[in-house]
Amino acid sequence: MAQNITISIIVPCFNGGHFIAATIESVLSQTVRPLEIIVIDDGSTDDSAAIAGRFGAPVRIIQQPNQGESVARNRGIAEARGTHVLFLDADDLLARESLERLSCALAAAPGAVGLMGVAWFTDDPDALTNITAATAQAFLPNVIASNIAPIHSWLAPVDLLRKAGGFAGHLRYFEDWDMWWRVALLEPRIMPVDYVGALYRQHARSQLATTKMADRTRGHALLMERMATAFLRQPPLVARYGEPLFWNCWTALIRAHRYGVPWQELRSLAERLQQVLQLRPAGVSDSRTGRLVSWLGPRAAVVVNAMLARGNETAAQH
Numbered sequence: 001m002a003q004n005i006t007i008s009i010i011v012p013c014f015n016g017g018h019f020i021a022a023t024i025e026s027v028l029s030q031t032v033r034p035l036e037i038i039v040i041d042d043g044s045t046d047d048s049a050a051i052a053g054r055f056g057a058p059v060r061i062i063q064q065p066n067q068g069e070s071v072a073r074n075r076g077i078a079e080a081r082g083t084h085v086l087f088l089d090a091d092d093l094l095a096r097e098s099l100e101r102l103s104c105a106l107a108a109a110p111g112a113v114g115l116m117g118v119a120w121f122t123d124d125p126d127a128l129t130n131i132t133a134a135t136a137q138a139f140l141p142n143v144i145a146s147n148i149a150p151i152h153s154w155l156a157p158v159d160l161l162r163k164a165g166g167f168a169g170h171l172r173y174f175e176d177w178d179m180w181w182r183v184a185l186l187e188p189r190i191m192p193v194d195y196v197g198a199l200y201r202q203h204a205r206s207q208l209a210t211t212k213m214a215d216r217t218r219g220h221a222l223l224m225e226r227m228a229t230a231f232l233r234q235p236p237l238v239a240r241y242g243e244p245l246f247w248n249c250w251t252a253l254i255r256a257h258r259y260g261v262p263w264q265e266l267r268s269l270a271e272r273l274q275q276v277l278q279l280r281p282a283g284v285s286d287s288r289t290g291r292l293v294s295w296l297g298p299r300a301a302v303v304v305n306a307m308l309a310r311g312n313e314t315a316a317q318h
Contacts (some may be wrong), residue, residue, distance in 0.1 A: 007034040010076030016090030026093040032100040040072035054313035070167035097196030102155040112189040114155035117196035134192040141182030153198040173219025217256040228272035242281025271296035
């Protein structure tokens with residue numbers, strides 16, 4: 001049964017005056033126009049709100065004190081009047097047929113989430129690099145290992161995002177990945193669209209360019225701890241996805257340790273790793289890492305793993 005899709009574009013903005021006009025123009029030039037573009041001005045000290053306000057309808061400006069992207073996006077979810085939402089950061093763009101392609105894919109798929117391809121650019125959106133097609137057809141197990149796609153690659157039913165709880169306002173990194181794994185637990189379909197529509201701008205002030213590796217690994221560890229906690233509450237999930245859950249928790253743990261994240265911050269993740277192992281997921285218990293964690297505990301296993309890795313690097317140099 002086809003559904004009537006209306007789209008709310010949610011644009012969180014903090015001091016995005018340099019790029020936001022181009023971002024809004026990329027939406028207004030769509031072959032299928034959205035119901036609204038909600039710009040959440042998150043305490044900007046520049047002229048972002050004034051620039052966005054010059055466009056008039058369907059742009060709506062909502063101003064609030066600075067509280068971060070996640071809180072701004074949640075405000076957009078709460079305010080959205082459309083059946084579906086697409087999150088677009090204030091420095092990124094949409095290719096011209098994005099909303100048409102996504103809405104057509106979802107018209108006969110109630111409750112599904114649309115996913116389109118992504119490409120990167122710097123100054124010229126016609127000079128694209130790192131072009132990646134949309135291939136995922138299910139959230140699980142894909143979302144355990146990666147964020148799957150940038151946030152503006154997705155068109156999702158607003159009711160689905162509300163049911164999943166939106167964004168975790170206290171997280172500083174991987175907030176969208178954190179939301180998508182919670183969406184995954186609701187088991188919606190993914191409808192991949194053969195169109196590269198999400199254009200990701202590279203510039204020196206972006207979060208990706210300014211985040212230190214230690215903070216990225218810290219954020220990944222917290223993400224995996226939250227995910228593992230939720231999966232452990234539903235044993236059938238661990239029975240099905242325990243192997244990728246264990247290995248991705250382990251990867252987050254050893255990377256965070258390698259980049260100097262204090263063990264105190266990693267203790268909860270280590271405990272979840274051990275709990276997953278105790279459920280004996282296939283392909284884990286008899287592995288070298290599984291045996292190390294079982295015999296020595298996670299902290300000692302991480303130390304031994306680091307020693308073995310250094311030994312392998314030394315051997316490769318000779």
